[in-house]
Amino acid sequence: MTGEAWLQIGLLMLVVLLLAKPVGAFLARVYEFQPLFGLDKLFGPLERGIYRLCGIRMDDEQNWKQYAAACLVFNFLGFLAVYAIQRLQGSLPLNPAGMKALPPSLAFNTAASFITNTNWQNYAGESTMSYGTQMAALTVQNFLSAATGMAVLVALLRGLARKTTSGIGNFWVDVTRSVLYVLLPICVIFSLILVSQGVPQTLERYVHVKLVQPFEPAAATGAAARPGAVTSQTIAIGPVASQEAIKELGTNGGGFFNANSAHPFENPTGLSNFLEETAILLIPLAFCYTFGRMVGDTRQGWAIMAAMVILLLAFMIPCVITEQAGNPLLAKYANQRQTTLQPGGNMEGKEARFGPINSAIFVSTATGTSTGAVNSMLDSFTPLGGLFPLWLIQLSEVAPGGIGSGLYGMLMFVLVTVFIAGLMIGRTPEYLGKKIEAFEMKMASIAILVPPSLALLGAAVACVIAPGVAGIANPGAHGFTEILYAMTSQANNNGSAFAGLNGDTPFYNIVGGLIMLIARYWTIIPPLAIAGSLARKKIVPAGSGTLSTHTPLFVFVLLGIIVVVVALTFFPALALGPLAEQLQTFAGHF
């Protein structure tokens, strides 16, 4: 790996880690109702107005079942709204390109995808969705699915911090405050910076320009194109920046355009690329500090953050190395060496302004969180280069994982680790003074086992039935990887794609939609149940035999548990896909 690559990774990590403490402290203030540097004065009246209309009070407390029910009802209504808007798109305003209504199965998949913070996309934005749908359906759910994740996490943190109570906060209040005080203010600033870099933000219709050099399509693409010279270019634009900002900050990942963050209008410069990576990592990592603050021991937060960063880097660095090395099969034809004049490496499916280094860093960042944005096409990564993003998703999105969901997912692993470590040293398992008992273990196990089960079962089914196999674009082991990636991505609410797979079929739309819904809500309900159970317990003071959960040793055991429980679960499947393909490139026949 070259110096540039180390520098880029180092800079990104430096910035997000420096921001983690101030942002994390701010988040703690938001959820503990402390003054917010004037922001609460600005939005306070609005906030109180909403609560009045909702018929709730700010200090109303819900128990975990009420909290979970509120979450499900709210998300279900969001689902209906997104579905309805897509189906009625043709007759709704803000549709200058005249986009038609989406077919039911695609609308179902997209609605399931956006309410679950997955943002899997079986459609191409610029040729499917009107400006109105992008704004009022998709952008809204980008905010609300992120806020849902944040709310669930905060409820779990309250469960850990409180004692002998049944209240774990109020879902409506947590969602409202997440949107008003965290997501929206950052997005306003971030989207304007994006516009300054060249991201469009307009409601005007697509631009038509006359080409500088008209061309015969047949000469350009072979046979399939239309006859007659191509003389003009239609440039899709729209309200991109406002959606792009929350797409990254909310770890959503659903692009305005088909090419996602590879599109020059979503991600025009090195700076926009860096800021998008920063936005993706910002809140998931900052929440570790929030966690430490809320449970009254910031060392606990730093320990978990260390585990997350170690995992992320352990996958990001080899991804950069393999992509910089290039594709051995192209060595005969192309100069893939890095020089001062070119970045070199594996450039199929990559943008020149990013090159292999920034492409690999971005996709690792986006798959390590549950963002699913891409600035390069994973399908064209080298087999090993594509393996690392896929494996990052298969870690159940805890490195550092999605907004809110990353930390509550990680805390499930922490509970399992505490339990196993407790058995090893013969002590009652305790975490932050709370006894970890059978109920917590059951719930944590469900949350941990649901995503891998869905991914592997889904991939297995898709591989043996005709509608599943029909979607494959590339032959051989790579085709299997496409299916495995699609199912993994949806079962972990990531949303990125090995885009070769044709997912817009009734089979993939419906099965994928169901997988996303099950994966999301069966990783939300168990943490809330644990929150309810822990909130009711007493806090046992730490004694000499208490396992300390902030030490490097604990971080090491936690990483070991994650690798054994989820990473290795997928190893046989990975051997059939990317690993087999990599061996083929070494052998030179495929």
Next chain:
Amino acid sequence: MSATDGSAHADESNSPGGRGQTKPPRCGGFLTMLRAALVLLTFCTVLTGIVYPLAITGIARVLFPWQAAGSLINRKGQPTLHRRSAIGSAQIGQYFNQPWYFWPRPSATSPVPYNAAASGGSNLGPTNPTLIAHIKQRVQALRNADIGNSAPIPVDLLTSSASGLDPDESVAAAYYQIPRIARLRRMSPRRLKKLIARYTSGPQFGLLGEKVVNVLELNLALDRAAPYPPAPGASFNHLRRATVR
């Protein structure tokens, strides 16, 4: 849902004494919940789905009018806000296949390359025989357009971009094409190198992203500097084959 809710009420008697919160859970019945959900969803739809994007649109139009409208440029390569005079966008590549222009990176968009209303990559896997076949065709096209140039071809000039709309290529990719264009346009390689340097940017702040050449802007500048076909006797070195180190 109401069943869940009811049972929740029954078995959750609140015991006082936690970190503060001692009030009994109030957010009760299903209707209360539905009302809150409806109000909050409506409010958030208006705020984040309408007010927020419209406000950003308004502010962006004042602060960054050119970028907000799609970074359009006219034939002189200058920024323009008028769609009528626009020849393209500085952020979006165009397809060039005539030998007297710099060729951009290959584009896999459908049905024609550089279709800016349908972005996307080839999604060909690294071992896919189709990918290798495409690369071979591109090598052949470049070699045919510049007989005798046997320099190794920079990889980005042979591989399709992720968006299919990549406005840029590496400096190496532009340099590779200098001999061909110098010959056809009767320009000196040195002058072409200078022109390339003018449209080269990055890494941003010397740090972020890669060093790249904007191909559309470069080609527009090329047309201004030395129109094709060249005027008779316009240049000095058209008889010997231009070479670039």
